[in-house]
Amino acid sequence: MADAHAALQEQFEEMPQQKEAATLGMWAFLATEVLFFGAMFMSYIVYRTTYPQAFAEASHHTIVLFGTINTAILLTSSFTVAMAVHAARQNNIKWLFRLLAITVFFGLAFLAVKGLEYHEDLNENLWPGPHFKSELPPQAQIFWILYWIMTGVHAVHVTVGVVLLSIMAWMTSRRKFSDAYYTPIEISALYWHFVDIIWIYLYPLLYLIHRYSA
Amino acid sequence: MRTASKKSYVLVWIALLTLLLLTWGLAEINLGPFNNVAALCISVAKMLLVVLFFMHGRYEKALTWIFICAGVIWFLIMVDLTLSDYLTRGDVRDGVSTSWHHPQVNPPTLQPGTTRELQHQIPR
Numbered sequence: 001m002a003d004a005h006a007a008l009q010e011q012f013e014e015m016p017q018q019k020e021a022a023t024l025g026m027w028a029f030l031a032t033e034v035l036f037f038g039a040m041f042m043s044y045i046v047y048r049t050t051y052p053q054a055f056a057e058a059s060h061h062t063i064v065l066f067g068t069i070n071t072a073i074l075l076t077s078s079f080t081v082a083m084a085v086h087a088a089r090q091n092n093i094k095w096l097f098r099l100l101a102i103t104v105f106f107g108l109a110f111l112a113v114k115g116l117e118y119h120e121d122l123n124e125n126l127w128p129g130p131h132f133k134s135e136l137p138p139q140a141q142i143f144w145i146l147y148w149i150m151t152g153v154h155a156v157h158v159t160v161g162v163v164l165l166s167i168m169a170w171m172t173s174r175r176k177f178s179d180a181y182y183t184p185i186e187i188s189a190l191y192w193h194f195v196d197i198i199w200i201y202l203y204p205l206l207y208l209i210h211r212y213s214a
Numbered sequence: 215m216r217t218a219s220k221k222s223y224v225l226v227w228i229a230l231l232t233l234l235l236l237t238w239g240l241a242e243i244n245l246g247p248f249n250n251v252a253a254l255c256i257s258v259a260k261m262l263l264v265v266l267f268f269m270h271g272r273y274e275k276a277l278t279w280i281f282i283c284a285g286v287i288w289f290l291i292m293v294d295l296t297l298s299d300y301l302t303r304g305d306v307r308d309g310v311s312t313s314w315h316h317p318q319v320n321p322p323t324l325q326p327g328t329t330r331e332l333q334h335q336i337p338r
Contacts, residue, residue, distance in 0.1 A: 027278055031285030038289040045293060046300050064238070071234050075260075079227035082218075082268040089217060193269045200260045203234075204253035208241035212249075 007181045019183045026187040030194045037198055040150050044205060047146070051139040056210035058136060058143035061126055066117040067207035070110050071199060077106035078196040081165070081189045088182035093172060096185070100169040103192065107162040114155055147206055154202060157195045164188045218267055226267045233260050 005015050012018035048055045084099035125133040127148070128141040168188050171177065177185060237256045245252060265271040271282065 023274075024278060024281060027281040031281055031288075034285030034289055035292075038285075038292060041289075042292055042296055046296065049297075049300065068234070068238055072231060075230040075234060076227065078264060078268050079223060079230075082223050083220070086217070086220060086223065190269055193264050197261050197264055200264070201257050204237055204241070204257055208237065208249075208253055210249070211241035212244040 005181055007183075015181065019186075022183050022187055023190070026190045030190065033194060037150075037153070040146065040153070041201070041205075044146050044150070047139075047142045048209075051137075051142065054137045054139035055143045056213065058140035058147075059206065059209035060211075060214040061121075061124060061133070061136070062147070062207045063117050063120055064207045064211070066113055066120075067203055070113050070117075071203045073106050073110045073113065074196045074199050077103050077110070078193050080106065081192050085182070085186050085189050088177055088185050089179055091179035093175070093177065096177065096182075097169055097172045100165055100172060100185075104162055104165050104169060107158055107165065107192075110158055111155060111162070114151065150202055151206070154195070154198055157198070161188075161192045161195050164191065217273070218270065222267060226263050230260055230263055233263075 008015055008018060012021065080099050081103045084096055084103060087093075087095040087099055121127070125131055126144050128145050132141050132144070165188055168185055171184070233256050237253055240252045240256075241249065243249075265282070271279075274282075
């Protein structure tokens with residue numbers, strides 16, 4: 001083909017077809033991720049319906065301010081990465097790089113706040129086991145096990161996203177992308193939005209149970 | 215390809231932050247069982263905003279939507295089948311069912327391992 005883009009792989013006829021396949025592949029991966037996190041949400045639902053009071057008491061020991069700040073950070077980072085894709089579409093490579101860098105910064109800020117929060121949680125003896133905070137009912141440990149696993153696995157996903165978007169920023173600085181080819185940016189952004197959506201559910205489920213009675 | 219405008223991204227971002235403050239605010243008020251309903255509805259609304267606008271779901275074809283729905287529907291099947299077990303556990307004696315969630319069967323601060331014993335103490 002005379003007008004073939006350098007990034008066109010041989011198994012595809014044309015760029016739009018390649019882009020469609022890549023995007024659909026990312027959505028398929030995200031569907032498997034929904035089920036991966038789904039199993040943890042399922043455990044949460046079963047144990048919370050079984051021990052509602054213990055979960056409410058346990059939840060009062062989460063640090064709502066950190067959780068809320070982190071939700072705002074992730075929602076904003078979703079906005080900046082959506083703007084990055086927009087900039088790529090407009091062939092505005094300078095802003096594409098800046099917006100990716102800003103998104104990476106927000107991702108790191110999220111992890112930093114999460115680290116501070118983990119530190120406080122550990123100081124409060126909220127790690128399940130023999131030294132678990134004694135004034136809480138034993139079932140509160142189930143809440144805290146789910147808290148550490150779910151936020152931990154989510155933090156791993158944020159880390160992967162930060163690495164992915166850093167690579168995208170680096171490739172952008174190497175002039176790999178233009179309005180004719182920015183599929184990697186677009187599907188990395190899809191992944192980042194997914195990580196944001198998981199947090200959208202974790203926030204009320206972990207931080208806001210029976211807040212009014214705290 | 216049709217695309218969202220810069221303005222729509224800004225509006226969605228403002229809407230998301232507003233919904234975040236709304237969830238936080240509502241959690242501080244006692245609405246009884248509607249606290250959970252409100253929190254989940256707001257989360258679903260936030261998710262839809264992100265999927266439809268930020269992830270360009272509005273402009274995706276039916277094939278993509280099949281993939282999007284697949285994850286959600288299979289998750290709901292898992293929730294449905296699992297809860298149809300857990301929510302209906304318990305005994306049926308003399309035509310009266312004693313739910314797994316009955317406070318006498320399963321008090322919230324019950325020590326693990328004592329469930330069985332306690333079940334036998336329930337007056338028939």
